[in-house]
Amino acid sequence: MRQPVELAHASRLINHGPTVLVSSAFGGRSNLMAAAWSMPVEFTPPRVAVVIDKSTFTRELVAASGCFAINIPGRALADLSFTVGSVSGREVDKFQRYAVPHFAGPVLGLPLVEGCVAWMECRLIPEPHTQDAYDTCFAEVVSAQADARVFAGGKWFFTDDNTELHTLHHLGRGHFAWPARSVQARLLP
Amino acid sequence: MRQPVELAHASRLINHGPTVLVSSAFGGRSNLMAAAWSMPVEFTPPRVAVVIDKSTFTRELVAASGCFAINIPGRALADLSFTVGSVSGREVDKFQRYAVPHFAGPVLGLPLVEGCVAWMECRLIPEPHTQDAYDTCFAEVVSAQADARVFAGGKWFFTDDNTELHTLHHLGRGHFAWPARSVQARLLP
Numbered sequence: 001m002r003q004p005v006e007l008a009h010a011s012r013l014i015n016h017g018p019t020v021l022v023s024s025a026f027g028g029r030s031n032l033m034a035a036a037w038s039m040p041v042e043f044t045p046p047r048v049a050v051v052i053d054k055s056t057f058t059r060e061l062v063a064a065s066g067c068f069a070i071n072i073p074g075r076a077l078a079d080l081s082f083t084v085g086s087v088s089g090r091e092v093d094k095f096q097r098y099a100v101p102h103f104a105g106p107v108l109g110l111p112l113v114e115g116c117v118a119w120m121e122c123r124l125i126p127e128p129h130t131q132d133a134y135d136t137c138f139a140e141v142v143s144a145q146a147d148a149r150v151f152a153g154g155k156w157f158f159t160d161d162n163t164e165l166h167t168l169h170h171l172g173r174g175h176f177a178w179p180a181r182s183v184q185a186r187l188l189p
Numbered sequence: 190m191r192q193p194v195e196l197a198h199a200s201r202l203i204n205h206g207p208t209v210l211v212s213s214a215f216g217g218r219s220n221l222m223a224a225a226w227s228m229p230v231e232f233t234p235p236r237v238a239v240v241i242d243k244s245t246f247t248r249e250l251v252a253a254s255g256c257f258a259i260n261i262p263g264r265a266l267a268d269l270s271f272t273v274g275s276v277s278g279r280e281v282d283k284f285q286r287y288a289v290p291h292f293a294g295p296v297l298g299l300p301l302v303e304g305c306v307a308w309m310e311c312r313l314i315p316e317p318h319t320q321d322a323y324d325t326c327f328a329e330v331v332s333a334q335a336d337a338r339v340f341a342g343g344k345w346f347f348t349d350d351n352t353e354l355h356t357l358h359h360l361g362r363g364h365f366a367w368p369a370r371s372v373q374a375r376l377l378p
Binding site for chain 2: 012014015016017018019036037038039040041042047049051075078079080081082083086098127129130134135136138154155156158163168169170171172174175176177178179180181182183184185186187188
């Protein structure tokens with residue numbers, strides 16, 4: 001059910017603040033970490049910011065490769081998301097240890113996590129100061145895909161029929177809320 | 190039910206990606222805008238990043254005053270959140286026009302929106318390049334408060350008994366998801 005998402009709609013994938021999994025690869029090694037701190041910063045060109053702590057192995061791989069991918073896990077991947085956010089990839093290959101199925105991203109060939117509900121490949125925009133001072137990595141989205149059962153036409157459709165595909169929103173210590181309900185707001189007169 | 194939140198817990202208030210209302214004031218004028226794009230960037234000192242477009246009146250007030258506040262609306266304020274995100278404050282005083290009740294922030298005296306479920310006052314950290322290139326404003330949180338019916342001891346408690354206080358997560362065009370359900374993840378072996 002994986003479908004391309006127009007790059008003009010990429011910001012919608014993380015507009016509502018889901019926890020994401022950052023995947024990266026360089027020189028035969030790869031890694032996967034959880035990141036609760038990400039946001040879009042621009043619609044066109046589609047740009048995002050993600051906080052990747054400078055102590056992480058992911059940060060090393062991103063610095064070396066100049067790219068990373070954002071995978072958006074659904075509720076079915078809550079345990080995996082918590083786990084890869086709690087273990088460092090420096091000593092252990094998390095893809096292997098947790099038998100994470102993955103496929104190659106269409107533009108950069110980055111490892112994307114099978115079973116997630118959306119994916120973006122991103123090229124790092126080098127900003128040494130903000131990377132250093134705030135661990136904030138700006139990047140341009142160069143490919144976007146989503147599971148059409150839950151995101152189509154630039155919109156998320158969270159219903160009672162697809163709760164396993166609802167995104168995860170980290171409240172702390174492995175406790176994730178998910179967007180089980182929604183409301184259509186109206187403009188005040 | 191407003192209670193102080195330890196600054197060490199401030200990041201938790203937006204860790205799960207809610208839409209926020211940014212309030213600002215300078216020289217007798219004030220404003221309120223919605224921002225879907227914000228995130229924590231550091232626990233200690235507590236720092237956040239918020240995207241505030243350079244075309245907005247809020248951005249002018251923030252540049253002049255060097256500060257802004259983050260108000261986190263609950264579901265009961267969905268219409269107000271959508272509305273203040275759709276109207277510019279340059280020509281109209283949104284606090285007045287929409288009769289938004291507010292109170293003064295404890296450290297900076299910024300107007301905070303009554304009826305929200307959490308509040309943070311923030312001092313802008315001047316970063317001309319990222320403000321210009323990415324409309325991204327870094328800031329340090331200098332006060333934090335929350336409605337104890339939904340956030341206490343550094344944790345959100347979203348239950349069926351307080352759904353009006355659940356945070357809003359913008360899916361687009363005034364459609365907001367809210368965290369009606371949650372799951373406690375387990376570490377994989």
